[in-house]
Amino acid sequence: MRTKQKPKEKPITTEPCAVPGCPEPGExxxxxxxxxxxxxxxxxxxxxxxxxxxxxxxxxxxxxxxxxxxxxxxxxxxxxxxxxxxxxxxxxxxxxxxxxxxxxxxxGEKPPKGFHKKAPTLPAKQLEAFAILDLEPGMDFPAIKAQYKKLVKKHHPDVNKGNKESEETFKRITAAYTILTKTYGPHDEK
Ligand SMILES: [Zn+2]
Structure with a gap:
């Protein structure tokens, strides 16, 4: 075993990249x-x-x-x-x-079947709402709710008295949350 011998510069390997379908050498x-x-x-x-x-x-x-x-x-x-x-x-x-x-x-696993299926695109209104809440489109409801709560705390009129900008932001995040709740919220709640 020549374990002490180190490669001179870049290690040269003949192995391909381990990611399926990738033609690049696995360096x-x-x-x-x-x-x-x-x-x-x-x-x-x-x-x-x-x-x-x-x-x-x-x-x-x-x-x-x-x-x-x-x-x-x-x-x-x-x-x-x-x-x-x-x-x-x-x-x-x-x-x-x-x-x-x-x-x-x-x-260390194989992708499940259907993993490469193209995800559906969302209506513009929802996309906008996710953006307002600073969330990635399609996040699930618990994530939406958590983020909304966080933003509400930050922008609530009670803690930003007289701050017009915060007031506007508060309105926007609330409106966005309302939109998303309709689609993503629990259906058994009002
Ligand atoms: Zn690769």
Whole structure:
């Protein structure tokens, strides 16, 4: 075993990128999955970047939470994969179908059937409402509600006395919430 010998510059590997359908050479080493960090796979530059992003994004999530998230995406509850990275601003997390695959790779699993189905687009009104609430389109109701509560706290007229701008914002977020509640809210409540 020549374990001490190090590659001169870039490690040259003949392995293709581990993401299905990706023709690029797998030049970068990444753990096989979040749950299997002892085994490695090889990814191309693009996918190793996406993999790392996904890894960071899901830091602290339980396996169940990640799976639920993936499941929601697979079934069109979340029509876009450009989930905004709330830490750094507007950098999209998912840019391509390839990335979804690298995501599943992170979990060490195969994408479920229908995963590549195109998600339905939402009516403009809903899209606007999601934007007003600073949410990714298609988020589920608990997420909408949580975000609404957060914004209401911040912009409520009681805490921003005389602030016209806050008053307007408060009206807009309330209107947006009303729109989204009609579609996403629980049906057994008034
Ligand atoms: Zn790749």
């Amino acid at each position: 970068f080493k990444a753990p096989k999955s979040r749950y299997n960090t002892n085994e490695y796979q090889y990814l191309c530059l693009e996918h190793v970047r996406e993999f790392n992003q996904a890894w960071d994004y899901f830091d602290g999530w339980s396996r169940k939470e990640i799976e639920d998230f993936m499941d929601g995406a697979a079934h069109g509850h979340r029509p876009t994969w450009s989930l905004s990275n709330r830490v750094s601003g507007s950098q999209p997390l998912f840019t391509s179908e390839k990335l979804r695959d690298s995501f599943y790779h992170m979990l």
